[in-house]
Amino acid sequence: MSHSYQPLSTDFSPAKDRSVVSGAIRPSRSYWQDAWARLKHNRRALISLWIILALLAFTVVGPSLWRVDPSAQDLTQISLGPSLGRKALLIHSEDLWQPEPNIQAFAVIGTATTEAVNLQWPAQPGATSYRLFRHQHPPSGPLDLGLPLATLDGQQTSYKDMLKLEAIGYYYSLLAQKSDTDLASETPLSTQTLTVNPQQAITVQQATDLGLLATDTAASGEIILPAHPLGTDYLGRDMLSRLMRGAQTSLFIGIIAPVVFMLFGTFYGGIAGFIGGSTDREMMRLADFVLALPFLLFMILFKIMFGIGPGESGVFPMLLALIILSWPTTARLVRGQVMQIRKLPYIEAAKLLGGQPVYIIYRHMLPNLLNVVLVSLTFAIPTAIFTEAFLSFIGMGVVPPTPSWGSMCNDGIRNMLSHPHELIFPASFISITVLAFNLLGDGLRDSLDIKMRSSQ
């Protein structure tokens, strides 16, 4: 080659026009910036993240905005659906009810309210006793009359129903009977059914006690009852404030337990993987034994073992049991990762450059483990929330009156047929939380580019 390259001194001096260079090279992004950029394009994961943040705000900020005592019982509003303040008729409890002298048919006297429904009927010739039933659906036959309210002798032709009335439609059935002995098998003389829609009412005494009335004198008309945006439960407790307080329990257990056992598991598995050899074998043998225990059975067993003293909520024993039984999963995962990582060239290089073990662990191993740990943490949270709900549902969870979503579901399931909102709200909160964490976990797994890729 006759032509040869003659280097000039300017070739090795800094470029003058820097704009060209910075335009050509993409600004360097860290691994986490890169992951965040990818996560931002995953709409489902992003929405889930917002939902989780909203739930945390609901839990942390909510109780200071909605200052209703979650254990206060509003006995005027029991098992009622969502409402922003019901109107209630103010009645005087001392109002004595005078039976009408000449009544023509089975009828309600006065206004039917949730405090009392006054029923009266004309005396039937030949009847020696009356039976009164109340139903929430139209009776379909003589065996489907509903709740037996009273059996009265033939002299009585009136009844005051005050039994857990609600502002819904009722079907009262009056049976006139010939004899007063064999009531069930006898064909009644007559059966009359009456439809009644009681009005929400509150007595002056109750209204004064609740602080709705300044004085109990001469008040009449309608007043607005305390608002319960998500309704009340079977003891008249506010669902919204209970859901907020329940979220504190459920999310506390659901987040703290995984964080603690992840930390411990990472530490344990990290040490086992880093040291290796017989130490590793013995450490992992213990982990495998704990892993072999049937999880929920031993959760129950540990809950019994720790016991719950008087005045305790039962949150701590559950937390402890969850941690004891769950850490080996993380330990195994982290150990596997450490075993892989420690053979990688960059660790070798760090060792050759004279890096101390602590420095290598802190500077090289932990950052490279963080993604795997973070993803399994997001998947561990829904599992912990489910476990809390399961235990509370079978009555081994938190102790009343401490609310948790699981125990609220347990309460709600009893009244599911008549008051579905008592089950639907806590169940939806559990489902939405679990769903959000699952979808976020999927998104994180994809964006952090971990080998256990999403199957979807």
Added chain:
Amino acid sequence: MMQYAFKRILSGIITVWFIATATFAAMHAVPGDPLASNKNLNPEIRQNLMEQYGLEKPLTTQYLLYMGNMLRGDFGISFSEKNRRVNDIIREHFPVSALLGVLAIAIAGIGGIFWGALTALYRDRLPDAVIMFGVILAISVPSFVFAAFGQLLLLKINNWLGISLLPIAGWGSFSHMLMPAVVLGLSTLAYLTRLMRSSMLEVAGADYMRTAKAKGLPPLRIFFKHQLRNAILPLISVLGPSIAAITTGGFVVEMVFSIPGLGRYFVQAVQQLDYTVIMGTTVFYGAFLVLMVTAVDILYGFIDPRITVGGKQ
């Protein structure tokens, strides 16, 4: 292969021993003694009871006694139901749970294969999206909510039809089992669907699939003979954990549907702190689960020749 099976059985036995020991330790770490809840107990009766249950002996003797009884298959006498042996309770109630569990596993397995295959067939199209949405829903909703809504649904259907199509609760006939089994199998079904889908997609990219296509085999034959058959294999490996999930899931389902199974009995025993029943059923369940997982693992080893001797832990 035999060596692998032997190793699995040995580790299974050790695991059962560990479960039994851990159960013993946990139950004896409970503050107070099992008779503490019964306050107005005459001292002589108390003494007799302590002797009968061997509670006054040193812990090591109790442990040896307990282990000896376990080995002979004797779980002791119930604390809360006098004169009822734990063995009888298990013998009476376990078949109910087992029957329900088998039906749930069948529903989950067949359903999982079917829906999973369907999603893979309609990949990234509407049926896929709909089924996967259902899967996510089934994974995110607690089982007791499904049980409650399943019961509610039956009630509404029966009311609407005016006849009792399926009983709402109870036990006795096949119609009693159907809804509880569906509810019980639902989360496993969802999990299997997800697994089946990814397995199908993985198989779809395999070389033998391309070969089959290149040979000009009819698509249906490729789908059934090559893709489906190979994709089902990994599902067997999760059968063990699925059985565990269905066993504990049975607690809730049996409670909601008032089924006289061992799960409901266990929950009752836990609520009443019936120590012998809790210990007996825990060890029994533990042994059962270990047996199932071991059996599935060994079976899988025989079915899938790719698993080498002792290669899989």
